[in-house]
Amino acid sequence: MNILIGADFVPTKSNAEYFKKGDIKHLFGEQLTKVFENADYRIFNLEIPLTDKESPISKCGPNLIAQISSINGYKAAGVDLFTLANNHVLDQGKVGLKNTINTLNSAGIGYVGVGNTPNEAAKPFVFDCDGKKIGVYACVEHEFSVVADSSAGANPIDLLESPDHIAALKAQCDYVIVLYHGGKEHYRYPSPNLQKVCRKLVDKGADLVVCQHSHCIGCEERYAKGTIVYGQGNFLFDDSDDEFWQTGLLIEIHDDFEISYIPLVKRKETIRLAEGYEAEQIINSFSKRSKEILAEGFVNHKYSLFAADMLPTYLMRISSYKPGIILRICNRLSGYHLIPFLLRQKYVKFKRLAIENSIACEAHRELFLQGLRGENDENAYR
Structure with missing residues (x-):
């Protein structure tokens, strides 16, 4: 088993042409491209609608958009599954969401975390890998993207419903991955409430809870029989020169659901494997924060x-x-x-x-x- 989980994977003005051409070797470099090629399954967060028509909703914060032709980059990268449960999936309204789903369907790329109704948005995605059944549940904190009874959107975290969804998924799968789009941007630790929520999801059957959204590498907690990652940074999102946006982690899941981390560094409009001292610094800082949160209080x-x-x-x-x-x-x-x-x-x-x-x-x-x-x-x- 070799499953990769990455966070925000977003075309921007600086690299949109490389996405359009499907030029993954430029975007990833040879070493990271090989990591992708050797993986059995690849899961990422699509933090942007794929549509050629602008129809921005009213919200605070930016309304992101990428051309449908960007799908060529995702296909070349071999992405198998996208979570769409994030705070930008409705940036271009219902039309943007519909175009995104149609584009993914045409490309043969799976998605999870959105729907026309709350029940549909809450449906998990299940796949087989190395003889094991893996369930993926995706949810997002309440911003401007969540589904409503009369409006399509993303699956919101609901502490009266989501734990039951995860328990039901665990009953039919060997392993359960929860992709939780939440936490405060540019904060490398969990809030007390986020930690409480993520622990509850593990109690209900999640083997791995990955918090995406913070745009920075956070820390890890081994809790009960599960693992919680409080922020893995972006995968490829060239939208800021802020220090938090310069590094990220790929999560790699091996046999018996053993989890390891691959450090990444942003190089202008591209992403590369971190090496040497740089890689050591990323992992050591991540480990240090992971030890810090163990201290009482x-x-x-x-x-x-x-x-x-x-x-x-x-x-x-x-x-x-x-x-x-x-x-x-x-x-x-x-x-x-x-x-x-x-x-x-x-x-x-x-x-x-x-x-x-x-x-x-x-x-x-x-x-x-x-x-x-x-x-x-x-x-x-x-």
Whole structure:
């Protein structure tokens, strides 16, 4: 058994022509191409709609799109299965999703994690490898891509339903892989809640839970009888020069479901196998973080520090506060402390408590979200 699992596999302006030509040797290099050729099965995340017609939905964040001809690159790479349960699959609306599915079907590439109804989107994908039956379940956190009763989309993580889906899948398969599109971008550790959720999925039968979405390599946890990977970085996504986007991991599954990691490095518009000191640094950092999360209280403490840094960003979103040029200059001169200070002062204690209650309480949050969605006619049923 030799199964490869990679994260975001996305054509961008810098390499779209190589995808169109199916020039995998340029995109991967000879060594990585051989790794693909030697694999029995290859699973990736298609973080972009494949369509030639732009029909962007209203959302915050970018609306990604790639030409249908990009499929030539995926075929040349020998991709067997894509998860479509991600936050960009509906970036070009229902037409974009339909074109993506039709393109994959025509190319003979499987997909999992989307559907016209919630039940259809939740269906797993099952395949045979080396005499073993492997089940793949894909889900995504709630953003702008999830399925609704009257609208096609991605399978959302639902703690009242998803664990039962996984238990049922385990009953019919030798091994179960869960592809979970969630976690905070550019954060290399699990949040306390993400760790709790992933552990629950292992308890219900998942042998491997892979968290994709963070755009950075995170850490690994061996829990009970399963393995959890909290972030494997991108596979090939040339969209940022941020340090987090420069490295990634391929997950390799061997006989008896033994798991190992292949370090990757981004080279301009391409991806390459990491070698020598560079490969050693990637694996050693990954191992170090994996040991850190074993310490009692580490996950909670690390996340509290991260949350404190992120709080002004969320307060700014809620307030629609837009600082002027003079204030931005002063903020920069202060080491970027001035605006966070002003935001914290603006949100006095009683208002912050009201915001917390509106988000934390299930009844308030449900009503708040329904009201927000109802205000936007375009997303009224999403």
